[in-house]
Amino acid sequence: MSKICISSRKEVHLLVSEFYKKVRKDDLLGPFFNTVITDWEAHIEKLTDFWQSSLFLDRKYT
Numbered sequence: 001m002s003k004i005c006i007s008s009r010k011e012v013h014l015l016v017s018e019f020y021k022k023v024r025k026d027d028l029l030g031p032f033f034n035t036v037i038t039d040w041e042a043h044i045e046k047l048t049d050f051w052q053s054s055l056f057l058d059r060k061y062t
Contacts, residue, residue, distance in 0.1 A: 006055060013048045020044060 006012055020040070023029045037043045053059055 009048065009052050012051045012055065013044070016047045016051060017044055020047075 004011075006015065020033075020043075023033055024040075
């Protein structure tokens with residue numbers, strides 16, 4: 001697997017979305033996350049905001 005440098009919100013969103021797509025399908029993690037998180041779209045956006053703020057220091061996450 002090759003590494004890439006994440007340099008935009010779009011790339012952060014893609015990483016977060018793909019990661020949680022795998023989590024949701026996981027036999028162990030999926031049932032927990034799918035019960036706790038009812039609005040996945042909003043959750044992914046909030047996580048994208050968090051990682052965007054952490055990586056790019058732009059204070060998007062609140």
